[in-house]
Amino acid sequence: MPVDINPFYHELHYSKYQIIKIVLMTIFVVPVRLVLVTFALSLGWVICKVTVQGLSDEELKKPLTGWRRWLQREFGPPVAQLVFFVLGFLFIRTKGQRASKKEAPVLVMAPHSSWTDALLHFLDPDITSPVSRMDNAQIPIIGTLVKFLQPVCVSRDVANSRSDCVNEIKRRATSCSESNNLPDSDEDRDVKNEGEWQQVALFPEGTTTNRKCLISFKTGAFQPGVPVQPVVVKWPNHFDCVTWAFVGPSVYKLIWLQLCQITTFVQVQYLPVYTPSDEEKSDPTLFANNVRHVMASVLNVPVTSYTYRDGVQFRRRYLASKQGWSAKIAIWNNLASKIGLTSQVLDDILKYIVQKQRSNDLVDSDWLEEVLGIQSDLPKNSDVRNALNEFLPTIHNSEGKISLEKFVAITSLWCCKQEKNLDSLKYLLTICGVDDLNHISEESVNRCVQTIFESNSDHHSKNEIITDMFKLSYVNFETFKHHVCRKQGDFLT
Known part of the structure; x- marks a missing residue:
């Protein structure tokens, strides 16, 4: 084909x-x-x-x-x-x-x-x-x-x-x-x-x-x-x-x-x-x-x-790609509320994922359901199943597979919003290959920023974040949080 x-x-x-x-x-x-x-x-x-x-x-x-x-x-x-x-x-x-x-x-x-x-x-x-x-x-x-x-x-x-x-x-x-x-x-x-x-x-x-x-x-x-x-x-x-x-x-x-x-x-x-x-x-x-x-x-x-x-x-993925993070987080919040997930529980799930997986791994919905604790025998028209079907397109790649990088991105940003700080972004950096949060490469920052701003057509904002960050000799996690928060502070509101 x-x-x-x-x-x-x-x-x-x-x-x-x-x-x-x-x-x-x-x-x-x-x-x-x-x-x-x-x-x-x-x-x-x-x-x-x-x-x-x-x-x-x-x-x-x-x-x-x-x-x-x-x-x-x-x-x-x-x-x-x-x-x-x-x-x-x-x-x-x-x-x-x-x-x-x-x-x-x-x-x-x-x-x-x-x-x-x-x-x-x-x-x-x-x-x-x-x-x-x-x-x-x-x-x-x-x-x-x-x-x-x-x-x-x-x-x-x-x-x-x-x-x-x-x-x-x-x-x-x-x-x-x-x-x-x-x-x-x-x-x-x-x-x-x-x-x-x-x-x-x-x-x-x-x-x-x-x-x-x-x-x-x-x-x-x-x-x-x-x-x-x-x-x-x-x-x-x-x-x-x-x-x-x-x-x-x-x-x-x-x-x-x-x-x-x-x-x-x-x-x-x-x-x-x-x-x-x-x-x-x-x-x-x-x-x-x-x-x-x-x-x-x-x-x-x-x-x-x-x-x-x-x-x-395809239509769901396309519409999801056109949505801003506020809309994606709202969709994820709906699913989280249906299955009773809290930021503390999701913090543990993110920690497990970044320890076991890397972002180039593509998983299926059964794997994700097991990780999130969703029962596989739920009726097709149940509230949880409908909320899951609405959420999945937001983390699909172009081939319709679930991207762990996108899942970690939206989940960590949701946790950031719930906790009113950006500490959960460390999971996104980790799954993108960052081992030392005190010395983050420009390539890793670029990858994370592209993931966070994927639905934003303002390419200038993406490039501005990276340019401003790397005026310094190195980038650590605190610097990364500062620049992302300056451009996307609505995560915390």
């Missing part, structure tokens, strides 16, 4: 041309587009509301029939394409041929990178049933649009939701295959209509990325063991304001920037149907990986083992 690829980060770069265009479009075009988008969405909502009106949740678990199915097929795609058009999608290109339900009951789409990806389900008159978060169906207005598509709903917070989702995908996929094989006699027509689900379409990555690679595919689409059609989505735009990643512009900013573009290009390419072998039918993970490699080769991007959880952790 290429270590230099981060699929969860997206940064916008503005040229002078883009800045001028955004200003002019915001003044003259965006207001008009907002009115048109509001009209198109309102029209779509009315059609969706009429289509699902009077249907219970149980009835929505069956394919629509009669006039409801007619409305779904005849009005859904045109209205969605109107929304696309007024958003600036003047050219939506498709390549290849979409397979029939009989050929491929499931469409697997990748990469998932934009908030507008959901509209792609409407491109064809025979719209697809997506896999959607359960929460989406509860959102006012949006929930009606979601119900109109009759999605397979899944929730990351409900224990049995994923297995239920997989079972529903299997049911719909197999019903597609079976209904296409039924005869057209009057005797069997009702049975066939009951099984006429649309193709199930989903983004197996399970989250959005920046399209620089394909992350791990979830196996839900591949567990039925039926043929699937891979569909790759490309956004060939010079200015990328469609990518919605874990860290990057908010969805509201992306909508605004997208409205400011004269046109936005998207290309949907249908690849040949992938029929699983017997081995792949019995191993959904192998099936998913093989399909992913086919799609990655077409996109000319690598595959990685990253998952949704990695994205969550």
